[in-house]
Amino acid sequence: MEAAFAAAIGVLCACGIYLLLCARVLPVILGITLFSYAINLFLLGMGRLATGKPPVIAAGAQYADPVPQALVLTAIVIGFAMTAFTVVLALRSLALTGSDHVDDQADRRGHAKPDGGETRGA
C-alpha cells in the first residue's frame, strides 16, 4: 500500500508542478489544485498508514492518528478558499486584459498564432 500511496503522491506532484510552470492561468490553477491534493495525501500519510483502525479513540483498541486528519481538513478548507479566490482573480484578469497569459506578453507580441502557441516559461 505504501508504494501505491507514494506513487500516487508523486504523480500528482509531478503533474501539479508541470502545470504550474505553464504560462497560462488556467493550467496554473489546475496545477495548484493537483499539488494541494498531493500535499493533503502526504499529510495524511505522515500519520502512518494503517488499515482497519478506528478513526477515533476506541476502548483499548489501536486507533488511527487523528491529528493529520484535522490538519488535512484545515488544509482543504484553506486550499478551497484560495482556489476560489484564484479563479475569480483569473477571470477578472481575463476580463481586464483580454488574455489569459500570466504576463499577457504572448498576446502583445504577436497575434499571429491565435491558439495553440502556448508559451511555456518562467
Added chain:
Amino acid sequence: MNHALLLPILIPLFAAGAIVALPLRAKRVQRALNTLATLALLPVACMLAARAAQGGIASYALGAWPAPFGIVLQLDRLGALMLALTAVLACCCLLGTSSADARRGRYFRALFQFELMGLNGAFLAGDMFNLFVFFELLLIASYALLLHGGGARRVRNGLHYLVMNLVGSSFFLIALGVLYGITGTLNMADMGERLAHLNAGSLPLAQFAGATLMLVFGLKAAVFPMSFWLPQAYRSAIGPVAALFAIMTKVGLYAMLRCDALVFGGGSPGGVLDTFMHDWVWWLAIATIAFGALGALAVSSLKTTTGYLVLVSVGLLIAAVTQQTPLAWSALLYYLISTTLCTGALFLLADTLEPESAAVTHVAHVARGDASANAAEPGSLEALDDAAAAAISPGPDGERLAPMAMPRARTAAQATLAPVAVAVAEDPAPQPVQRERAPWPSNAAALLYLATAVGAAGLPPLSGFLGKAMVLAATPAHAAAVLWPAVLISSLLLIVALSRTGTRLLWAEPAARAAAFAPAYAPKGSTAKLAACALLLACVVAATLGAGPLRQYLDATAAQLFDRAAYARAILPAQDTAPAAAAPAAPPSTQTNGS
C-alpha cells in the same frame, strides 16, 4: 489577566466582522470602528510588551487543553516587540489612509483589520500549524488589499503574488507534515525538545523539513531567487497598503528567527540547520543585497525604488540571521525596527509625491489638448489608470526616466486614450484640486523625503545607520570580508538611487514635472499622509535617541531566543516529556481552529 494574550487577535477580528456586517452606507461607523480598533491595539501591545519585558514567557492554552496537545498562544519578548511594531505601523497607515483611498474598493477597512489579525496571530502562535493558519489569514487579506483600487496591472501583479504564495504555502505544509511525522507534535516547544533528542536516522528528514521551512519563510521575506514578485507587487499597491506591507516581509523573518533557534536549535551544538544556514542562506542573503541595490538603480518610480530598498534590508537582515549569535540577532532586530518604519514612511510619501490620480488627470489634459472633443462612451477608469501608469513607465521590460519617455507617452495618450480621457476630463471629479495654490511638492514634503531617505539608506544621524553599523560590528571576521563590502557598496548605490529619485520628484523644472505627470498641486489627502510620515519619522528618531535602552531589551530578546530549555519549561506544563516517542500516538485531544 492572562486572557490579554487574546486581545491582539480578537480586537481586529471583531472589528472586521462588525465592519463587514454593517451596511455599506454606514461609512462613518465603519471608519470609527476601524480607527478605534487600530488605536486600541497600541495600548494592548504596549501592555504586552511591558509584561514580556519582565522576562517571563507567557502562554495561553486555548480551551485549557494542556500544552503539547492543545493549541497555545505564547508571548515572549520577540513576539511583543513585533506586536508593538505592527501596532505603531498600523496606526500610521490608518492616519495616512484618506477616505478617497478607502473608497476605491468596498471592504478596505475590514480587510485592513483582517490583515492586522493575521499579523498579530502569527506573532502569538505557539504551534507550527497555527503559524501556518495565521500566515494564510494574513496572506488572503493581503491579496485583497493588494488589489484594492482595481486595474489590470494590479490584477496581474496580484495574480503573480497569489500564485507564488500559494506554492509557498504548499511547501510549508510539506515541511509541517515531515516534522509531524518524525516528532509527532506540532507545538514549537515540544518539537524543539524532541528534535534535540532526535535519533540519527531521522536527522536527514529533519534537515530537509527545516530547510524547506526556511525557504518558505524566505519566500515570504523575499530572499533572492524568490524575490522578483516583491517590487512589482508593492508598486501596484496603494500607499497605505504598501506601508503596511513593510511589516509583511518581516513576518517571514520573524518566523525564521523563532524556528531556527527555538525549534531547530541554531547556534547551539547540534543545531539541525547550521550548515544549511551558513552555506546556503548566507549566500542567498548576499545575492539579495546585490539584487536589491542594482534593482534600485535600474528603476525610477519612488515606490519601486522603495520595493528594492526593502529587498536590500531583507538581505542584510537574513545575513545577520545566518550568523546565529545573540549579538547578531540583537543587532538585526534593531535594524528591523528602523527599516520597517523608514520604508513604511517612504511608501506613504510615494503616494503624495507621485500619485496615480495625478497621472490620470494629466493624461486627460494632454489628450484634451490634442484630441477632438468628441466624447466617446466613457470607458472604464481602470483602463485609463493603467494606460497612464504605462505611460509613466513605457516598455514591458523596465522603466525609464519619465522625461525621456515623454514623446512616446504623449503619442500613446493621443492614439489610444483620447476618447476615454476626454470623457474623464469632462467629468468634474478627477480634476486637479485648483483651490490650493501652494506649489507642490511643499517644503515639508521635501524635508520629510530627505529625512526618510537618510534613515532608509543608512546615513549617520538616524537609526538606519546605527542598525547597519550594529549588524556589521556583530559580524564575525570570516563573514565580514563578504558582508562589509556588500553592505557598504549597496548603501552607496541606494544613496545614488534615492537622491536621483528625489531630484526627479522635488527639483525638476515645472515643465519636466508636467512631463513626468507629477501633480502641480498637493493631491487630496496629502496632509494626512505627510503627518503619518512625520509620525513614523518621529518613531525613527525615538529609536535613535533611545538606542541604549532599546538595545538592552533586544539583547535580552536575543538571549531569550537562544534559551531553548527555558522556552520549553515555560510552555510545556510539567517536565515529564519523555522524548523520542517514535510512534505519534498522541491522545486525540487536539482541536483545530477550523480556520
